[in-house]
Amino acid sequence: MQDHTFGFRTRALHAGAPPDPATGARALPLYMSTSFVFDSTEHAAELFALRTYGNIYSRIGNPTVAAFEERVASLEGGLGAVATASGLSAQLCTVLALAQAGDHIVASANLYGGTVTQFTVTLKRMGIEATLVPGGEPGPLAAAIRPNTRLLFTETIGNPAGNIADLASLSSVAHEHGIPLVVDNTFASPYLCRPIEWGADIVIHSATKFIGGHGTALGGVIVESGTFPWAAGRHPLLSEPSPGYHDMNFAETFGEYAFLMRVRAEVLRDVGAAMSPMNAWLMVQGLETLAFRMQGHCANAVAIAKWLKSREEVAWVSYAGLDDTQTDRVRKYLPHGAGSIFTFGLRGGREAGRAFIEALELWSHLANVGDAKSLVIHPATTTHQQLTDEELVACGVSPEMIRLSVGLEDPEDLIWDLENGLRAARSIATAAAT
C-alpha cells in the first residue's frame, strides 16, 4: 500500500507489471511455460496444499496471466482476479464456485444469447436452475429470488438491447437476500463503469472485447470486491469443508480471498478453462491504451448514432447515449460515454438488413464486438439464432435489428460506408413497395 492513489491511466500502464525481478525487463515478459520447477520436495508439498504462494502449472496460475489479472483487478477496484479462457468460461467458473446441483440463480433476461443458452440449457443439465427475468429491473428480479438462489446476474449494458442496469438498486436487492451481485461489464469496460463502486460483488468480462481491444485473443476474467460475507452460510461451497481440498474450509482459511481462491484452486483446476499466457500478454498490451480507445470508441459511436437517426431508411436507433428514457442512468453509471455497441432497425425488415450488410465495404461482418475495427452483425440470424422467438423478444432482439460495434476508424469513412449500405437497403425497400 502506498500513500499516493494512482489514476486509471497510470494503473492501466503499470498495475501488475513492475520490472521483472529476474531480468529487469521493463515490458511484461511472456512466461510461455506450462510448469515451474520446485525448490524442494517440501516446497512442492506446501504449494500443492495451498500453504504457500508460487507457480505450479499454468492451468492454475502463470506469471504473465497473473500480471493481467492484477491489472484488471486494479482497474475494476477489486481485491483480485482470475483469468479464464473466454468470457463464457468466466461465467461458468463463477457459477460453479457458488452453486451446485439443486441450486438456483436469477438473471436479467437481457443477455448475450450465448449466456442465455449456458444458463438455461447447460447449467440446467448440471442441475442448476436459472430464472431469467424480462427487463432486468430490481423489483421483478427480487421477486424471483428463492431460498436456494446463490447469485443475481446482470450485464451493465444489455447485449444487444442496450438497457443500462440499475446497479446500485440491484446490489441492494442482492444483499438484502444474502446473495452476491454478479455483473458482466464487458460492454462498458472498467474505463466507463466500475460496478464494484455501485455495490457489485463480482465483475466478469469477456476480455476478448474492449479489454484486449484488437480482435486478437480470446479471454475472460473474474474480479471480486473482497467485501461479500462468504462465511455467512448462504454459500456452503465456500463456508463448509471442501472434499476437493482435504476438507479445507475456504471462508475460514482465506477470509476475504475465499471466493477467488476457490475459483482458482478448485474450479479452474478442475474445469481447465485457463487463459493462455500468450493471450494474457496481448490483453495487457490492450489494457495500456484502454482509456484512449474507449474515448475514441464513444466519440465515434455518438457521431454515427446521430447520423443514422437523421436518415429516412432507418426506422429506429437504440443507443443508450442518445436515449432520452435512459438519461439518468447514463449520467449515473456511464458519465464518460455509453460505449460503442448499439443497434438500429432498417425500414424493410429482414431483407433490407441483408442487403445493407452485403453492401458494406469497410465494416466487417462478423460475430464479435469491441474490436478497434468497426463490426456489424444481424443478431436474429447469428449471435441469437439459437433462441426461440419468445426468447428473442425477451432479450430485446427484433428481426430487423442490426448491431454495430463502432471502431476507431475516421468517422467520415464509417459514415461513407454506411451510406452505401443504406442505398442498397433502400432499393430493396422500394422494390418491395412497387
Next chain:
Amino acid sequence: MIGASPNTTRPSYFVFSYLRTRGRYDVSPINPTTGAIDGVKSYPTLTAYAAERGVPDIVDVFRRPDQLMPIVEEAIAIGAPAIWFQYGVINEAAIKRAEEAGLDVVVDRCIKVESARFDGGLAIGGLNTHLITSRRRHVSPAPGGGLR
C-alpha cells in the same frame, strides 16, 4: 503464534507453515495441547515463551473472540510491542485494552496475506497488491532458507 494447530487443514497451520518456511521469520507456536509443530517447540503460554526466548516482535492470535482478554493481559505483561488478531478474531474490549496499553494492534487481517503482499506472493495469485513501481525488486530467497 497463539493457537497454532498441528492439524494441517487448519488456517493457523497454513500461516505457521508459510511463515516458518519463508526462512526469514522465527515463529513459535503457543499451544498447551502440543509439544511441537513440524519440529518447532511449542510453549504452553506466552509467559512461558517469554521466560525462555524473550519478548517477541509480534503476538499473532488464532483464538475464539471470547478468549482474547487474558491473552492481551499476558501480552502487555511481557512487554510485547504488537498484537495481531487474525480473520474473525475480533473482541472490541480486548482491542481497546491493547491499544490503551500502547501496543500496535492489527485486527481481522491475515499475517500471511500481508507478508505475501510485499514479497510477491499475492501478485503470483493475480491479487491486487496496490503496488505501482518502476523500480526493480530482486527475487526473494527461496523457501527453506536462501538461494543455493
